[in-house]
Amino acid sequence: MPRKKATRGNCVYCGKEYTRWGMTRHLQTCAVRASTFETDAKRPGRAQEICHLLVEDAWYSNYWLHLEISGRATLDELDEYLRVIWLDCCSHLSQFLINEIYYEREPEEEWSIGETKSTNAQIGSVLRPGTIAEYEYDLGTTTELKISAQTVRSGKWSGKPIRLMARNHPPETRCMVCGQQAEWICSECLWEGEDCFLCVHHLDKHEHDDEMTLPVVNSPRIGMCAYDGPAEPPY
DSSP: OOOOOOEEEEETTOOEEEEEEHHHHHHOHHHHHHHHHHHHSSSSOOOEEEEEEEEEEOOOOOOOEEEETTTTTTTTHHHHHHHIIOOOOSOOOEEETTTTEEEEEOOOTTTTTEEEEEEEHHHHHHHHOOOEEEEEEOOOSSSEEEEEEEEEEEEOOOOSEEEEEEOOOOOEEEEEEEOBBEEEEHHHHHHTTTTOOHHHHHTOOSSSGGEEEEEEEEETTTTTOOOOOOOOOOO
């Protein structure tokens, strides 16, 4: 079976297109991005650590984000951002696992299966270059992400605590009946491990109920629970 092409995305700063790993390398040398460091340096305030994160679906790497986040931001703020841009449908629970420690919004040590701390922890204290964090949203119909800390730099920061630097283009989806561009996904077919994408024309003719279909979205949450897409940017 031929390998599927890796998804690509555009650098927010210069517009150049790369795969997720190509983007990792590019962002370290992007001249337009580097120029923003000089602009930030002229702003008031003191320098702090700023972390570059690669966030991707733990099982299907076609979905990815490159983020830059203030070291003083918290895991709670990162959790909220991921919910808005990629995940939230019914305000489910979520958790991080970093260096064998669980981080939750309201940790309940009585019921935890290991050491548990609050997501009030600052990014700079828990994510260092080379650290890989696991993240789960919805502990029933779970979406699992991998968060890799790429680099840490020192600089001044202003505005929102998280900046989007790059995001994958939507993966190609084809109708399982005719091969045309798909706009819908059948959740029941997805759960059964079968072909699950449908175009508008074949949606009405599909054997499963309409209540089992969801729109195709650019998110690892596609086809799960009641997820029908992200909030509108800016995130």
